[in-house]
Amino acid sequence: MKTKDKSIDPVTVEALEKADAQGRSTIWSRYQKMIPVCGFGELGICCTICLMGPCRIDPFGEGAQVGICGADADTIAARNLARAVAAGAAAHSDHARGVVETLEEIAKGNDSGYRIADVDRFEALCAELRVEGDSVQDKAGMLAERLMLEFGRYKGDFGFIHRAPEGQRERWALGGAVPRAIDREIAEVMHRTHMGVDADPVSIIDQAFRCAIGDGWGGSMMATEVQDILFGSPEAIRSKVNLGVLKEDMVNVVVHGHEPILSEMLVMASREPEILRRAEEAGAKGINLTGICCTANELLMRQGYPIAGNFLQQELAISTGAVDLMAVDIQCIQPALSEFASHYHTRLITTSEKAKIPGAEHIEITPENALVKAREVITTAVENFRNRVPEMVDIPEGVTDLVAGFTAENTFQYLGGRFRASYRPLNDAIASGRIRGVAGVVGCCTPKVKHDYNHLTLVRELIARDVLVVQTGCSAIACAKAGFMRPEAAEEYAGDGLREVCEAVGIPPVLHFGSCVDNSRILMACANMVREGGIGADISELPVAGCAPEAMSEKAASIAFYVAASGIYTVFHPPMRVMGSKKVLDYLTNGMERKYGGKLAFEGDPYKIAEMMVNHIDSKRKAMGLQPMMYEARRVG
């Protein structure tokens, strides 16, 4: 495959051509070596769960139709998928646990460097969860304890489930899908899928839905809430994106992973006069902090720090020869980074006890020592600036402007203004046919799909048809690079109705809602639209749809599961590994709708995905008797 066919982003193509010419191993070259991928694994009908196998089912019906224990293709595919969902839910929820531990540190009164940045949000959450106390410190301790309960509670109401519309809660209660506790549902997926336990594919998949709901309305929502409390609730903010944000004359520190616990402390350390003085002494004009993946999204949303790239660009950032240090925490960090960095002067530092990489240095950051260790990390970067090899420095020029920082809470302020700060303007615009509906386009990028292509094509098609798009994760970074998150994008790409709304209030037609855990913001936006009334009495009645068109991680599977189980039609690509099981495929794409109000679909062509999502949105508009659309869709291209 030619390099230009691997990514739609010219900046990525330029950097990749250089890396290829230098003979570097990249995620694309490793993927090529893996082709053809194992067909049994791809169809989900290879079982490695017990030690009798591995077993695989012959999809052509000639060889084995059951494994050694008698599990058939349906049981095997269901078990494999349920385990993937549980792993994704575990990742999000363990992230949340780390954030709550940081809140606990504030309660102890230790000089950790952390503080409560959004007191209003903190007080509101305390009131919502009926946490009382004499002082902020007191309350912080009790709030942390109250939230920790959600991981292992054995009675009482779960998490933030009370925030979901009543209709959805009733569906979950009827279907036995209300989570009992975050960790319990993850553990139960693992138990049920152990050899010789649950063999009914629908029963297994339903447990995976309960586990995923525990992520969306539990772990992920908790992570978002507490991060906003600790680091500040985002507000609309301008910044820049793509590899060109790296600076030749500055110390470049790239943060990568997911937890703002690390990056926020690096921000503090990088602003300290003594460290800045040392940078100057080393010959640098300052410290340039930027990021990859969702840590970057967190820094962007709250502080406006620029983003160097999304998941597939992590090695390419190092290939510029200008990254003095890459600090990684958890999730989406390719182990290949350590071999890749060995060809450059870049210091690769792992910082989480949970994520070590052979060949990388380890500086462990905990809530107790965060600021001290963050200083050590930044100082290491400053010292390493001296080791730059000028002839190896080659930073591609492209950068794009963007506006980020939208949330379920502030979106209505931007849409309605100070005097009409409610979801009413959004609901009215939808009801009157100015805006068709809302789509969440989220998730990763993968070498299986031309980098960023599905994200950009789908989002361009949607906004041309007056669908307001909200985004998180690497999908948000992809569309920011393409310029969809500039207010001018409304004029350039949006249909007339959406353009009018965006131009009236000065927002882009594509709103950046944050990192992967911030998909909980999208759930809350849907709940708020229902609460405002007039366009659906339940999330499943709203003219909304979701999509992860270049999914890669198990977290994406968990997100798709909780979004669909919350009543939202959700398209996913590459397909989940269930194509070898008619029963599981049929349940996910059809049968589950009766129980949850939403369902999944698998499709890889972004034009077809757009058609499917728009058709779904239109069917919901029709069912609610909303006005016909005011304008014809804009022609794309």
Ligand code: MSK
């Ligand atoms: S970082 S989970 S590649 S969105 Fe959240 Fe990007 Fe997917 Fe990781």
